[in-house]
Amino acid sequence: MDTKQLLEWSDKHLMTTAKRNPIALVRGEGVRVWDSDGVEYLDFTGGIAVTALGHSHPRVVGTMREQAATLLHVSNLFHIPQQVHLAKLLCERSFADRVFFSNSGAEANETAIKLARKWAKEHGASDRGDIITMRGGFHGRTLATVTATAQEKYHHGFEPLPGGFKYVPFNDLRAVERAIDSRTAAVLVEPIQGEGGVNVPDDDYLPGLRKLCDEAGILLALDEIQTGMGRTGKLWAYEHTGVAPDIMTLAKALANGVPIGATLATEDVASVFTPGTHGSTFGGNSFATAVGLTVLTTLLEERLPERAAAAGRHLLDRLAAVQKKHSAVATAVRGRGLLAAMDLATPVGNVVSGCRERGLLVLTAGDNALRLAPPLIVDNATIDRAVEIVDRVLQDCRP
Ligand SMILES: Cc1ncc(COP(=O)(O)O)c(C=O)c1O
Numbered sequence: 001m002d003t004k005q006l007l008e009w010s011d012k013h014l015m016t017t018a019k020r021n022p023i024a025l026v027r028g029e030g031v032r033v034w035d036s037d038g039v040e041y042l043d044f045t046g047g048i049a050v051t052a053l054g055h056s057h058p059r060v061v062g063t064m065r066e067q068a069a070t071l072l073h074v075s076n077l078f079h080i081p082q083q084v085h086l087a088k089l090l091c092e093r094s095f096a097d098r099v100f101f102s103n104s105g106a107e108a109n110e111t112a113i114k115l116a117r118k119w120a121k122e123h124g125a126s127d128r129g130d131i132i133t134m135r136g137g138f139h140g141r142t143l144a145t146v147t148a149t150a151q152e153k154y155h156h157g158f159e160p161l162p163g164g165f166k167y168v169p170f171n172d173l174r175a176v177e178r179a180i181d182s183r184t185a186a187v188l189v190e191p192i193q194g195e196g197g198v199n200v201p202d203d204d205y206l207p208g209l210r211k212l213c214d215e216a217g218i219l220l221a222l223d224e225i226q227t228g229m230g231r232t233g234k235l236w237a238y239e240h241t242g243v244a245p246d247i248m249t250l251a252k253a254l255a256n257g258v259p260i261g262a263t264l265a266t267e268d269v270a271s272v273f274t275p276g277t278h279g280s281t282f283g284g285n286s287f288a289t290a291v292g293l294t295v296l297t298t299l300l301e302e303r304l305p306e307r308a309a310a311a312g313r314h315l316l317d318r319l320a321a322v323q324k325k326h327s328a329v330a331t332a333v334r335g336r337g338l339l340a341a342m343d344l345a346t347p348v349g350n351v352v353s354g355c356r357e358r359g360l361l362v363l364t365a366g367d368n369a370l371r372l373a374p375p376l377i378v379d380n381a382t383i384d385r386a387v388e389i390v391d392r393v394l395q396d397c398r399p
Contacts, residue, residue, distance in 0.1 A: 003035070003036045006024050007024070023037075028043065029054075031043055031374060042374075042389075045373060048252070049253060051253070053298055062294075073285040090264060093235060095266065096264035097267040099263065102261035103288075105139075107142070109140050109249050110144055111263040115247060115265060116186035118277070119185070124182075130184045130185055131184075131185060138190070138193070143161065144162050170196070170199060173205065180216045189222060190222070196366055197341060198334055200336055222236075222247070222249070223249050224238070225251045226339070228253065229299060230304045230337070233306070233312055249263050255291040256295045260292050315387070322390055326395070340371070341369040341370060341371045343366075343369050344397075354397075358389045360390070374386070
């Protein structure tokens with residue numbers, strides 16, 4: 001189909017919630033994708049940190065074919081073997097004892113919020129329900145999760161917002177300490193803020209939050225929707241910190257692009273959900289969890305978190321060299337594993353377009369940062385090619 005016509009129909013018939021790149025992607029393989037005119041790109045967006053195994057991974061494709069031809073969906077009125085196996089593997093590889101499956105990151109966080117509130121009510125006073133979240137964080141677009149997202153730009157026009165959320169600055173333990181009171185149920189935080197700008201907190205931040213939560217008898221919920229599944233160089237970002245949460249949410253890379261969400265919790269916390277308290281028609285269906293199981297198994301067998309740690313060091317080194325070279329337009333580089341950002345003193349939109357025109361797809365984050373989140377299978381030579389493109393684009397930029 002004619003690309004121009006397709007983009008016109010897109011403009012005309014889709015609700016304009018996203019600022020889209022003016023290309024239509026039709027095929028992918030590994031780190032590469034092709035548009036409808038046959039142009040090839042390096043995909044350093046990873047579908048916004050989703051396609052950890054890259055595009056069209058043979059094991060993922062194999063599972064999808066097989067499961068689609070066997071059984072797609074039956075509902076949670078029945079036991080679903082793939083769901084059980086995925087939950088078991090997630091629990092064996094994390095702090096958690098139990099899992100609830102849903103269909104997206106926002107739903108995984110909705111579940112975490114409901115779980116934390118119910119736990120707090122059963123373990124304290126009936127008015128305990130407040131969730132403390134961090135400024136600059138991102139937790140989703142449903143009404144509760146957009147309210148948990150402490151960024152007013154996402155709230156405008158959607159009021160009245162649900163109550164029960166308190167915001168504090170990120171990476172500020174004193175502020176959390178001051179905010180905790182008798183109504184607090186939990187602290188919900190990303191180990192590294194992804195959408196907010198790839199903000200990496202101090203090493204003592206998560207341990208400090210853990211301590212504050214323990215002292216107050218409240219829950220620590222980690223949103224690992226972007227940082228989980230090996231992206232930061234460990235399977236879960238909390239593994240860098242020496243402490244574990246009570247609740248963790250996953251989505252994005254868990255099934256490499258097949259919609260899925262998961263809320264993991266300890267036995268004590270999970271026990272407040274009883275039959276009928278929460279649910280999802282599609283959540284954890286045979287297809288999504290079969291793919292999730294293949295993705296997690298492959299990720300572990302191929303030691304992709306370790307690979308992401310090494311490749312991430314290479315990426316950050318190379319980006320730091322480019323930033324130094326163009327320090328008038330690129331002011332800082334940060335990240336962990338294969339989640340990296342570069343602050344720009346030139347409009348990030350121009351850099352995104354410049355990269356795309358030279359064959360590299362990239363993301364933005366925060367106010368004016370470039371964000372890179374390539375598949376975890378990316379090799380150093382491909383990283384070098386991508387960073388060379390960023391280098392050339394910055395060369396042409398004015399501060
Ligand atoms: C940390 C984090 N939490 C939650 C979400 C929301 O996930 P979804 O878009 O699947 O609802 C995102 C999406 O970017 C995210 O990065």
